[in-house]
Amino acid sequence: MSTPQQFKLPKRLESEFGRMALKNFRSLEFMERKLARFRNHLHFTMHCKHHGLYPPSLSLKTAVKGPHAQRIIQNTQHLLLNERIRQIYYTINVTKQRISDLDESLFTCLPVDVYTDVKNWVTHASEAEFSKCCSRQKDKFSRLESKQKLSRSDVPVSQMSDDATVETACHLLGNTSNKAAELRSDCVQVLKQSKPPPSNISKEERAALRELKEDKDITILPADKGRATVILNKTDYQDKANDLLNDTNTYKPLKRDPTSMYRNQLIEVLQSLRDEGVINVITYRQLYPTSSDTPKFYGLPKVHKDACPLRPIVSSCGSITYNTAKFISKILSPLVGSTPRHLKNSEDLVTKLSAIKLADNESLISYDVSALFTSVPVDESLFIKRVTLTTSLSISTLCIPQLSLRLSERTISV
Template structure:
């Protein structure tokens, strides 16, 4: 039977004691024990504060945050240097459970470039070029790279030590936005136990078969392209540009006894990622459409709240071990293809053969009625209808693509992000901001990092804009994405990329 989860953490016997208090609770505890003891001295601001003063003022500040509408779990970006006001805002956020965001150490140029290119695909070539030029002009200004950190030197060093600590694993919990700290030896032991299950996993030996599977996938994509299933552009998007294998890791199930791990095999960045993403998009409308599907425990509780369990009845819950790895893929594909294919084929025949619209509607109604009697669920008819509507919508989008404007997500950096929003706004692109760094993003990393030599990306062809003794330079620079940070000279001319 599952353990009843009453706290946001779980701890196992360890040499180092595990505190059950949050930082805000611990601060209040120390402040109550040492109210008149000096807590901080801000020399530059000529401020001295005791624990009691910091506690009272931070609680007043917290009340102001609550009046602004902030609540527990919200994200708050605090911009400021190592001053009294920043510490006050930080302690206030801890009082009410608001998540504070760390300012980046440097301008997140890669994220800005990615969002800019995403916006440029929604604009005519001329406007796209203007947008790129304005963004480059902004982010290359010297003052854009001067960012005051809202963490002290000691706090940043503590984060770096946690990131480098090989004795612990900082992981996201299997359920809920919780963070779990496990001893590395215990984590590795549990992972080894999972992969030693020969019914689920197969030992590949010493040779990595990734390159072989890459060739097989490329061959399949070429066949689909020849048959008209995808065009050349889509083929290039799906073509695997890397030979990185999928990565295995485990997420702790803290709601179960002994904290077992849920095995995860992530294909992000692997040879099958783009193809798997396309298939997932195709299958997404089929998920959760059956009458037996229960999305979560809240919906289940709503469904059974009016049900009565008699004395001779029992309500039981069963857990399937290794559910996803046990699903027979070939049978699942046959069921999906058969159910959708039959409906689409019969509807297509009705559209092609029958001439009168009234007769077409009557024939389709008869088809649906007959198939329902054969056990076809309602969602399968909706899916077939949406698939046809989607094709017509896509054809219309190709005609009006130039006029379609969208939105992008940019990392928030005070001053720079507001300027970028104004630039994007002039081209009809809506901008949303996201925090650049949180403690969770910095510390929680369950997957092994990909070595730099195995990272692949787009290759850029950049015509040189410099001048030589003979005049305008006619050479070009070809580089992988990421090399923009390197200073270089192109064949001796005076033009440099920074």
């Protein structure tokens, strides 16, 4: 929903940054709306192609009768439809390039906060245009489908094996041929007219599942291990979660939400890396925090342990550091398994244990670390990572150690 501040954005651009900034802003908004329309247009046209329908603007008529004339008309309509698809793709690519140029121009001349407001404005405009066009195209397709009948002909695929897929058949027929398009249309109609298979659960079981779903006094969630489903009383789940959060050695309450402060700090780091040439503009935009969602805390029950404690999980999807964390993960992934103490899986553990010979006075002992991830020392971890990144030749050729260290330090502090 638009806010009063957004309505003042065009005037602010003109008064503070000149008419050229306002012109580029309006052009960017126009191009985003145009891109939304043509994406809908592409979806509508591809839908027509897969269902063997032709829009009224491409439907041809002739006074010449006979099956040969009908085949000529059908082939011509199919060629025209393919040409329209090609032209739509071309228009989309040109529009994307124009949007990229306008975005680059605004990015270089506007402050970060104003640029963010501009992106939010054009994103809202694009989504509104896409939704409006989508509704209109759906109605248009429904009317077209009710008026126009599918034209079918026999498809010579009888020599294929029973387990051959539709796309394999289309490939053998030629993906761009009329026969392949007709085969896809036939398959679509068969699927639309087919009945769903019988349910693998009884009516009573389905009613029980619905009753569990509607019960507000329980919580249904997956187990930490074993692919089991756990049903807990909601009060028990909340008590277990509060027991974790009340651990003052690991968690502490905050007086206010620090998300905006951490977001500004991360932006400063990214800007300095961009200005120093460590990252380019494309990488900067990929890592730029566009979302400010707070990470979500939840717990997964450990059914293999007494009292069924919860494993704390903090989901950072959509948070300010999510894109940065993904970027760092790709850089650090080659380090995984580079130490002799690394275990790939349970099979690797069995293999290594089988090679160990114990004396009569020796025993194997296993340890379980409580709250492993929250107990990892941050400073020591950064030091080890710095040494490994700067000394490993295989890693240094695949990543930028300076970038990884500076980003990870800022991400961990956040």
